[in-house]
Amino acid sequence: MLVLLAYYVTRMAKRNSDGDGEMDLGFAIMHFGRAFPNEAIRELHSTVDGGAVFLRLHDDKTGIMRSHSRHYTCHLIKPGRVRVAPLDNPKGFSAEFMDAPSNNGDFVFRTEADAAEVSLWLLGNYLATADKEEAAEPLA
Incomplete structure (x- = not known):
């Protein structure tokens, strides 16, 4: 037990001293999987500072680990519960989460392609609501 504790403390100290802010993506997968065990992760992208990971889930759902x-x-x-706005930096965007305001912020990715892909996930998530509302309207 003492050996495990020493390993854990050493690993956390190294992680904190690295300074690059990189979140361990394996940890993100495990942590998100524990929180939402019925959601299959298809793809993920982390921000440059490692402060957030966006996850594309099955059925084109989107998740965030912050x-x-x-x-x-x-x-x-x-x-339909997120608003996205462009930043001056083409590698990022600003997002407002209506159901989880503590996750609001500016998100900058390694490449423009990563930022565009994640914003498309969020747009697809938003459009899913519009499709449902349109389907619920009676035909004339």
Whole structure:
């Protein structure tokens, strides 16, 4: 037991001293999987600072795992419950989560392609709501 504790403390100290802010993507997968065990992860992209990981899930759902100092939050984004706005930096965007305001912020990715792909996931999530509303309207 003492050996496991020493390993854990050493690993956390190394992780904190690296300084690159990189979140372990394996950890993100495991943590999100524990929070939402019925959601299959298809793809993920982390921000440059490692403060957030966006996850594309089965059925074209989207999730976010966000670092908040010493803990992480996992959020399954409901259709139509996020607003995205462009930043001056083409590698990022600003997002407002109506169901989880603590996740609001600016998100910058390694490449423009990553930012575009994640924003398309969020747009697809938003359009899913519009399709449902349109289908619910009676035909004339």
